[in-house]
Amino acid sequence: MNETAASLHNPPAGLGRRLPKNAALRAWVEESAELCRPESVFWCDGSEEENAFLQGQALALGVMTKLNPEKAPGSFIHRSNPNDVARVEQSTFICTRERDAAGPTNNWAEPREMYARLYGMLKGAMQGRTLFVIPYLMGPPGSPLMKVGVELTDSLYVVLNMRIMSRMGAAAYDQLDGGGEFNRGLHSLLDVNPERRFICHFPEDNAIVSVGSGYGGNVLLGKKCLALRIGSYLGRRENWMAEHMLLLCVESPEGEKTYVAAAFPSACGKTNFSMLIPPPAFEGWKVRTIGDDIAWMKPGPDGRLCAINPEAGYFGVVPGTNSQSNPNAVKMISRDTIYTNVATTEEGDVWWEGKDGPAPAHCIDWRGQPWRPGSPGAAAHPNSRFTTPMANNPALAPEADDPRGVPISAILFGGRRATTAPLVYQSFNWSHGVYIGATMGSETTAAAAGAVGQVRRDPMAMLPFCGYHMGDYFSYWLGMRKQVADLPLIFGVNWFRKSPEGAFLWPGFGENMRVLKWIVDRCHGRAPARETAIGWLPRREDFIWRGLEQFTAEDFEQVQRIDPLEWRAEADSQAEFFAKLGDRVPNELLLQRELLIARL
Ligand code: OXD
Ligand code: MN
16 A cells, blocks of 8 residues: 555546645746656645545555544545654754754755755656645644645645644645745655655755655654754744644633643653543543644743644554543544554454454554464554544644644653653753753654664754754753743653563553642642752642552652662763763753752
8 A cells, every 4th residue: 555656537627726826836836846747736725625535536546545434434544665654863864054053963964965866866756646735834824933834745645644734725825825935845755765765854945855755754744844843943043942842731620721831752642641631539620732742832922931733633653542541532533534554454443552442353464464463563553643633632722723822831851761760850940941851861662763762862852853953952942041031840750660670650641630730730839849859849748649549658759769879870871962962062051960960
């Protein structure tokens, strides 16, 4: 079912021909078509009629298969090339005139050279295919943070996913017809060959070229490429922030709303946390989702940091999704969803490791091979994904569509750490909080190609996504202190601490509400804490324990334990990381590290 030759047959009259008034856009599409030589050009308008037509074409061309409408209404499965299942950090480039602008954590290439190389590969690459023009918005229309993008692609899968993930079509034409600036994204599958796979960002031109992959994070260009890599670059220039953060609203029984942003690396539970259902002891409390992956934030006129979710859908990790880990997601992906690289059952339903119920006796695995319990390897790829509209989320906050955004009270930084990092602690102040974010460590996951389970520094969960020098990014974060009068409080969290025997210490999922409640109370000056070497920690009595009485005082002590030796090793590993970044690391962060060591 790999998508290699998608050429549309006979679009009904009126479809694919919505030409924009924007002359620069028309000229660029013409130039790109001259280079790539597609059989036809299809201008997407985002209409329902278009969607139905394109879905039909995707079925006819074998790009997707329809799932049983009784089991998964309106849903499809796509199996990708097995060599193309995750983001490829080694093939991702930031192309700026000066090498130093990209910094040591990014692959860099000289823009003219990289354009020449990419255009060489793109020459005639779309012969026999259709070039789709996808105009889209990131952010609610009318938001001061909204951006316009246009993606040109020869992949139907990309069109159908972008339709879910962004505000695609008419709303974007409205902006483009006004003649404004837009991000130019050019994507081609080529022959889906890892040797010819490059995800290249040209922040100085507000442009992206992605070739040789069909995997979401590499090709849904509004997401990681525009909303994070180009976004972080533009943000620094235009005084806003693009962050790898979920956004949620906690509403108390009295109706008090507190908005929280949280950065966790890929596949560490952002989607689950953003729509958690509080346990029964929290009657009347509600958690609602604004975003599950990306936050754009800007100092607001009221002196607070104001955030929007630029996306319109969720591209989430499937395995492990069940009615205990994320009941809202189970409902949300039960219809109108594109699944990628899960397994399918004989009844035309989907299956994955960790789904509710027993494993089917037989199924077809993510590679399209017969699979049964005991077969080698997982039935669903560990990075298999769902693409689903945010409107499907039963916990969606109405604010997700509010162009004004929401004022942030707390920022959480969380890694996947088996040791060292406690369940929750609060920074002493903004500078210390930025240091906590900058020194975040996390075990690697299947969301990126490469080894899984190794601790690496992933500052603010942005290591794969920061579009410029990481040292300058830290300075920019520190500088927010001057722009935002009413700064959010900053916390470190870790849901993944393990016992020496390797069992998770904290039950996680909905129980994370207990942690969230303490954080919210801290924001409103209602909860005490005790000072420690690493920050402010809750005491056991500061949490609500009703319904989780089996989590004893000793358990709490274990999950919150600060081991000075582990922290000394942590500080050493942070020093190594800072050294790699060179002299652009702000002194203030080096000083924070010294202070930590002194306190330890
Ligand atoms: C994602 C990722 O897909 O971070 O969100 O990889
Ligand atoms: Mn992500």
